[in-house]
Amino acid sequence: MVKSRIVLLVISLFSFWAWSCTPDDPSPKALVNVFLVDAPASWDSVIVELEGVELEIIAANRAGQLESIVIPYELADKKVDVSQLVAGVSLPIGRKEIALGTLTGIKLRLGTSHQLFQGEKGYSLPVPNQETEFPANISLELQAGISYDIYVDLDLERSIQVFKSSPLELSFQPQIAAFSTIDxxxxxxxxxxxxxxxxxxxxxxxxxxxxxxxxxxxxxxxxxxxxxxxxxxxxxxxxxxxxxxxxxxxxxxxxxxxxxxxxxx
Structure with a gap:
């Protein structure tokens, strides 16, 4: 069921999103596509509540001013099994046309309800202080008319801590990295x-x-x-x-x- 959910998510997202131009804004833009991938841990399944990403960009036409651009995860079902995102499988989070500039950072935006499954048994994955935003650095010059694929890599091995083994008690502090496939x-x-x-x-x-x-x-x-x-x-x-x-x-x-x-x- 989990694998079929991932396939349906990918099909739905690519069907829903299209490259859209803003007719009243003729300024040159780049298209940014953001995907989620996983550096997996030794758990059967890890379900996270995905809300989207936030990009930090120094716009070329704003004299060094830092701007934040939110790309939401549009599907109603926000629960994603990130442990299935291996061997080249990725989940498209969203895409957006963006004014030219330098992409300097990205934040993964999550909800507050996460679970881990080992076999048929599920365990809550609480985040300390109920944090919902998790940053990563990236440096990428956006050029006109180019489509950029940005990957957010959620490292489950480093993100999940075991406080007690019997009964199992866990903590979830998401550790992410971000990169572009261009280089x-x-x-x-x-x-x-x-x-x-x-x-x-x-x-x-x-x-x-x-x-x-x-x-x-x-x-x-x-x-x-x-x-x-x-x-x-x-x-x-x-x-x-x-x-x-x-x-x-x-x-x-x-x-x-x-x-x-x-x-x-």
Whole structure:
């Protein structure tokens, strides 16, 4: 049911939104499309209440003045299973034509009702002080007539804290990052066996990003250009972790790895 909800959301959103021009404002604009993706954690499902995003822009025609532009999440059902947004799947939050300038920041706007599911059992995910806005930095020059895809990456692994294991008590402090695909490349591949729920880490220096596989074993990273080491943690002691080093990411290109199979211990 959760997966079908995501598919319906994507279809509905792309059917609903269209590029619209404002006839009484002939000034040049850029189109900004905002998507939600997930750096997943080891939970079956995490449902968040999504309200939209807020962009912070220094408009080219406003002499350095900072402006805030809200892009709402338009669907009536605001509950989104972000743990399904892996292996290249993303959820369109919204789109808007924006006057030219520099995009300097973005805030993810959430509601106050969030849940985590492990198996069939659900747990409340309270946010400290009932915060609803979560910022990330981004730097992007908007140029006339260009469509920009902006991704908001919600890192569930770092966002969810376990205070007590029995009974399970949790806290939710959303940690996000934002990036544009214009200057990035991708790493993709397939892991076996597909019955596992491994975590894959892309490591560069002291920084790392994580992701998981979908039902067919596929994973995908969107990364800045550079050289990375991938560490594959099977999260199952019957199998041994493995590493791939020296993987090059180039701007605008996809690096596809040969199928990776975990060895048994």
């Amino acid at each position: 990035q490349g991708q790493i993709q591949g397939i892991l076996s066996p597909t019955t596992l729920s491994p975590v894959i880490y892309a490591i560069q220096g002291s920084d790392s990003l994580s992701t998981q596989i979908n039902g067919s074993g596929t994973f995908l990273f969107r990364l800045n250009p550079g050289t990375y080491t991938l560490f594959f943690d099977p999260k199952d002691e019957r199998y041994a972790p493995t590493t791939r080093s020296g993987i090059s990411v180039e701007k605008g290109k996809v690096t596809t790895l040969e199928r990776i199979t975990f060895s048994t211990n």
